[in-house]
Amino acid sequence: MKIDVKQIREGEDSVTVRYRQLTPFINRILAVLKDSGGKLWGKSGDQSLSFGYEDILYLESVDDKVFVYTDEQVLKIEGSLNSFMLEADNEIFFRCSKSMVINVNRVSSLRSLSSNRIDAVMEGGEHIIISRRYASEFRKLLRGERE
Amino acid sequence: MKDKKKITIWERYLTKEIGIEFKACLYFFAILFFYCVYRMTGGIFEASMLHMGEMILTCYAIGYIQVYLLWNFDEAERMGIKECLGILLCTCIYCLVSFIGNWFDRKLIPTLLLAVYLIVCYICVFVIYRSKRRIDDKKLNEDLRLFQTKHKKE
Numbered sequence: 296m297k298i299d300v301k302q303i304r305e306g307e308d309s310v311t312v313r314y315r316q317l318t319p320f321i322n323r324i325l326a327v328l329k330d331s332g333g334k335l336w337g338k339s340g341d342q343s344l345s346f347g348y349e350d351i352l353y354l355e356s357v358d359d360k361v362f363v364y365t366d367e368q369v370l371k372i373e374g375s376l377n378s379f380m381l382e383a384d385n386e387i388f389f390r391c392s393k394s395m396v397i398n399v400n401r402v403s404s405l406r407s408l409s410s411n412r413i414d415a416v417m418e419g420g421e422h423i424i425i426s427r428r429y430a431s432e433f434r435k436l437l438r439g440e441r442e
Numbered sequence: 443m444k445d446k447k448k449i450t451i452w453e454r455y456l457t458k459e460i461g462i463e464f465k466a467c468l469y470f471f472a473i474l475f476f477y478c479v480y481r482m483t484g485g486i487f488e489a490s491m492l493h494m495g496e497m498i499l500t501c502y503a504i505g506y507i508q509v510y511l512l513w514n515f516d517e518a519e520r521m522g523i524k525e526c527l528g529i530l531l532c533t534c535i536y537c538l539v540s541f542i543g544n545w546f547d548r549k550l551i552p553t554l555l556l557a558v559y560l561i562v563c564y565i566c567v568f569v570i571y572r573s574k575r576r577i578d579d580k581k582l583n584e585d586l587r588l589f590q591t592k593h594k595k596e
Contacts, residue, residue, distance in 0.1 A: 387593050400590050407578035409519040409571065410457075437585035439592075 337363050337370025344370060348383060352417050354396040366419060389436060391415065391425040399436070462505035470501045472563045473536070473556070477545060480552055496543045504532050521568050529564045533557050 310328055314321045323343070327334070334345050350365045356376050363370045372379070376396050380388060387400045397415055406414040413425040413433060425433050435441045474497060478489060508514065512528050519525075537557050546552035 399586070400593055402586060402590075405579065405582040405586055407575040407582060409575075410461075413582065434582070434585070437582070437589045439589070 335363075335372060337372045339368050339370050344368070346370065348385065348387075348398075349400070351388075351398045352401045352419050352421070353398060353423060354379060354388075356394045364419070364421075386436065386441075389429075389433060391423060391429050391433065395423060397423055397425075458509055462502065462509055465508070466498065466501040466505045468567070469504070469560075469563065470498045472560070473497050473501070476556055476559050480546055493543065493545050496539065496545070500536060500539045504535055507535070508532065519571075521565075525568075529561060533560045533564075536560055 312321065312324060312328070334347060336343055336345050338344075346363070346365055352364045352366065354372075354376060355362050355364065359375075361372050361374060361376060361379065363372055374382075376390065376394070380390060380396065387398055388396050389399050391397050397417070401418045402415045403418050404416045406416070408414055408424070411427045411430050413430050415423045415425055417423060432441065474489075474494065477493065477497070481487070481489060508528065512531065513524060534557075537553050537560075540546060540556055541548055541553055546556065
């Protein structure tokens with residue numbers, strides 16, 4: 296595929312896509328262009344699927360691979376939990392342990408445990424333990440006192 | 443770069459030690475109260491320092507047994523079969539030491555009353571912590587709803 300990139304000094308930014316046949320690859324480019332705000336891509340088997348930040352229940356890092364859990368699927372995404380947190384730059388995502396990030400907006404209830412730990416029950420019914428190390432930060436986040 | 447959030451072995455050890463220290467003090471004062479009441483009912487208004495030393499050492503020893511030998515059972519967390527067995531075992535050890543240490547003049551009835559009293563103490567600890575957690579649950583869920591309302595609007 297021929298790629299033509301040209302810098303302009305004036306006028307509005309524009310992208311023109313010229314194709315002979317609407318292939319899945321072209322479709323993907325169009326989807327990215329149409330939905331450039333707040334869409335992510337993940338892999339489930341051989342398929343690449345897009346999803347929004349609001350679809351995420353939680354993320355888990357296993358053996359340097361990051362998996363996103365949504366209501367219906369588990370998707371592998373590129374990067375690390377740290378890079379995700381930087382990219383998302385959103386208060387609704389909270390790092391609740393070394394290997395997990397939760398979407399606070401998708402937490403259905405919280406339960407206080409001994410040793411100042413918190414059990415977060417997600418909308419999908421999963422129980423995620425917020426360790427004592429992160430629990431005080433989580434309480435601050437909920438109260439809007441986080442720096 | 444060192445991960446500041448990572449718990450070091452020292453911090454892990456210290457957490458366990460603080461837990462043992464806290465429980466040892468709690469149960470020591472509970473046993474001391476029972477001991478003083480026993481002495482006073484017998485018309486004695488002095489307490490033996492040797493007995494008090496034995497009590498605090500026993501409380502520490504049981505704290506270590508609870509954490510390192512008895513599956514780290516925590517009566518403040520839940521009251522299941524494991525916890526009940528742990529409580530019974532610890533109560534038996536307390537009673538045995540009190541009998542050997544002559545805390546209650548090796549009388550059977552005060553020793554049995556101590557056993558009942560300790561079981562009640564364990565149950566009270568569980569009930570108090572459960573109530574504290576329930577209040578905390580309410581507060582946490584209220585804060586969560588406020589957070590979600592605020593962030594879903596944005």
